[in-house]
Amino acid sequence: MIVLGAGSEESLERSEIGARAPGILSASVQGIRRTAGMEHVSPETHVALPIGLDAAGGATDNGLVRGVGHAALLVHPEVRLTGGRWPERGSGEVLAGASAMRRLGVDAATAIGSRIMLAGTPLTIVGTMQAPGSTIDGEWWMPLEDLTTLMRRETISCVIVDLDGATLGDVQAFTLSRLDLELAVLAERDYYASLLAFFAPVRVLVAVVAVLMALAAALGGASALAAAFSERVRENAVLETLGFPRHAVALDVLLQCTIVALSGALAGGVIARWALGGMLVEFSMGTFALQYGPGSLMLAGVTGLVVAIVAAALSTWRWIGLPTPEALRTT
Known part of the structure; x- marks a missing residue:
């Protein structure tokens, strides 16, 4: 499910919540899924930014960039690394989706080590990923801290949570008990269903x-x-x-x-x-x-x-x- 800013239920790109919300959520809601001791709680930032190749006359595009941590692989099991490695914090590195590379004209076979310009900032592709049939396949992933620094913001967009024992009602009760955080909660399926209805x-x-x-x-x-x-x-x-x-x-x-x-x-x-x-x-x-x-x-x-x-x-x-x-x- 998705925990996002109240009033931004129709767009993750417009949502903003405090960076401390994931920790408070983890401590307050019992029944969050765990794998090898790691909770399935993924704080994320979603931003639409101009992206181009770091070369004269290179192609440019408007792409969706997602700031994530390692927990993102737990809550997005459809993502599969196809080459390279996970981007490191503070190193100016990104993970490229297969469709995103194709849009920009980057050959997946030689993508590792390629340089791109993200909102005027040079970054290096250190890994490639695939998520067939999902929007993630057309996204660029980078460390959450790097993206928030690049955007000069102190907030994140949302928290993706997998539950194991807890229910949607439990998370809704948490959001109602912490009105100061200004949170709303949606099942991921309901969020994308609302987008589908919007584009009907x-x-x-x-x-x-x-x-x-x-x-x-x-x-x-x-x-x-x-x-x-x-x-x-x-x-x-x-x-x-x-x-x-x-x-x-x-x-x-x-x-x-x-x-x-x-x-x-x-x-x-x-x-x-x-x-x-x-x-x-x-x-x-x-x-x-x-x-x-x-x-x-x-x-x-x-x-x-x-x-x-x-x-x-x-x-x-x-x-x-x-x-x-x-x-x-x-x-």
């Missing part, structure tokens, strides 16, 4: 735009396919004079449209999965990965089938309305 209108807008673009592409494909098959009015009439019933000829057109549309849709789906699957899309201070799974491939197939049905209906509509002699004279 943006997600709806993106979904509407995506549906409109997909609909335009599907109608364009159906129109092109119908135009290709609608020129076969005379051919269909010839098949009818040879003894094939109209429904059989129409079914043949539908089958051909289905083969063409499904082949194109599935080929496009496979190419999209190969080219776009896992691609990182950058925005402001973060990234998100494009996921293309079996469901997306199935959606491509269903869309191709719908396009085929619409194209077959459009291409046979003209022929069905004509008598056979007139259809044979059609050019």
Whole structure:
């Protein structure tokens, strides 16, 4: 769970609590998880800062920097060190997330020892980390004391706590008993759920735009396919004079449209999965990965089938309305 400043429940970056709050919390709440005698209590500072390569003409970016201690690895078990070592206090060192390095154009294979500029301060990358599927993968970590010194602040942003026996109500009772600390407590899941709700209108807008673009592409494909098959009015009439019933000829057109549309849709789906699957899309201070799974491939197939049905209906509509002699004279 997250203990943060009262009134800042919607943004850890805006939260500020006293640096002594973690110690008071540990002493006041019984039932905090321990590993090898170390409590799962991680004081952290979250700050958005400009980051760039320490080189002339180097790339620049706005990144999320997190000041942490060793306890951060206890409360964030999804984090995995992939190279180098943990940054030391007072040495101007940082730990780089995989997505954060990719955004800045740093090669993960040669990242160790690279220099970056954080808000005008040169720092050295001494370790790399991964946390797939989480925001941490796009963050920069450095010692808590170094970040607070860099920001010239005496407060921290929050405390991340793992409980073992205690409950959310116990921590809430602590925050209510110490009004002087001005604390609030949220389950981590609830915090990110509130962020998700905040961005819900943006997600709806993106979904509407995506549906409109997909609909335009599907109608364009159906129109092109119908135009290709609608020129076969005379051919269909010839098949009818040879003894094939109209429904059989129409079914043949539908089958051909289905083969063409499904082949194109599935080929496009496979190419999209190969080219776009896992691609990182950058925005402001973060990234998100494009996921293309079996469901997306199935959606491509269903869309191709719908396009085929619409194209077959459009291409046979003209022929069905004509008598056979007139259809044979059609050019």
